[in-house]
Amino acid sequence: QDQLVESGGGSVQAGGSLRLSCTAFGLSIDYYTMGWFRQAPGKEREGVSCINWSGRDTYYVDSVKGRFTISSDNAKNTLYLQMNDLEPEDTAMYYCALRSGTSVSLYDYCSDSSSTNYWGQGTQVTVSS
Helix, strand or coil: CCEEEEECCEEEECCCCEEEEEEEECCCHHHEEEEEEEECCCCCCEEEEEECCCCCCEEECHHHCCCEEEEEECCCCEEEEEECCCCHHHCEEEEEEEEECCCCCHHHHHHCHHHCCEEECCEEEEEEC
């Protein structure tokens, strides 16, 4: 069964770091545009960062630039999100997502995830002040 399995969430204090992982089973990430999205209670889902199929192009929402790094390891079929200098405002459920296609605008995909083909189950990130 095709699925994405996430890990790495948790609770940290402000200024701390976490690394999220998302491993694909039953499918190859080689042919997908990928992203991390988050949703806090009472708020709409937000695109945090997206990456193209090769891993060479990335996009970040302004609020995480300089603090988060997205990467992929196609040999391991895994997507990562390294989060440093975490802030209480980063508290949310984080979801990885894959969208088929290798010529996708990263800004467009991160702005509108309605074209997503696969979602991870979500992992909670809680940052305390």
